[in-house]
Amino acid sequence: MVYLQLFLSFLKVGMFSIGGGYAAMPLIQSEVVSGHGWLSMGEFTDLITIAEMTPGPIAVNSATFVGIRIAGVPGAVAATFGCIFPSCIIVSLLAFIYYKYKNMSALQGILQSLRPAVVALIAGAGISLLRTVAVGEEALLPENVNWLGIVLFAAAFFVLRKWKWNPILVMFLCGIVNLGIHVISGAV
Template sequence: MILIQLFLSFFKIGCFSFGGGYAAMPLIQEQVIRTHHWMSMNTFADLVTIAEMTPGPIAVNAATFVGTQTAGISGAIAATLGCVLPSCIFVSVLAFIYTRYRKLSLLQHTLAGLRPAVVAMIAKAGVTILISAFFIEGIPAVHQVSARMILYFAAALFLLRKVKMNPVLVMGLCGVCEMVFYAAQTHLGP
């Protein structure tokens, strides 16, 4: 049963993530966290981090990760199949239409008009990741806010935008800083 659920969830994700890469993020969040509770928000944030640092698309990475966590290797395979099947179908159909009519302009205009909505969805997923980063235990309340995390965020944004540093390196730096902070706190602290 869990295998069918994994397959169907990732099939939906595969069907509706137009625009590549991050476009799958809000759908994964909705299916995996909100609907099925296969993963916590913090684990999801870790997953996006891991996906960014390893080769392969976020959706396929997420499918494997969630599949393995919930139902082992067979779960990973079921979820991955679900995730790539829509691609196989759509691409074949589009390739057929294209070789027949040599025209995709209506589709391309439709997709161009879809882009603002996709940006908004990615932004929403981004906000939830930031909330899980900034607030201790992921609870958005003033006394739970971690000033250190906001400092990392600001520094990371500066390195990305102004210094044009590689994103993987920037994330690595944030991770190392927090690890050093933790080590210092446990060894030197009261």
């Protein structure tokens, strides 16, 4: 029952990703790549790249993308519904509590220690993506390393940190430089 599996997988993503944006990424990776093997690490990296370029939350983008690849449009609907369903219930409950008591300090206590853990999880997912850029699906050996990818990563990281360049622009530049170098060197 693939629709149910998609629904349940993205239900977990929706239920346990707290803090928005990239917080969903390690969960999606754990469900979609390590858990069900629906995407390879390379496809997952493409998905994150696409999600970054298009509007909308990463979780919704991923649910649609994975759902369609696995089970067509109904799969996309099942996965997307799964990822928003926990929000609809939990946020509605919290809204009810908020309007009744106007007090959120208990919630803030838990969130305080959740935040560093979420940062660590995003770092973990980021590092496995970096590994994919460096050696693809191969073993981590010097002869497998894509040095141009590493240089692009380092340059992009530098301009983002130091000069706060626009992330979408930086991504496009990395793509164009990679394509340009391969075309000029006659690799294509």
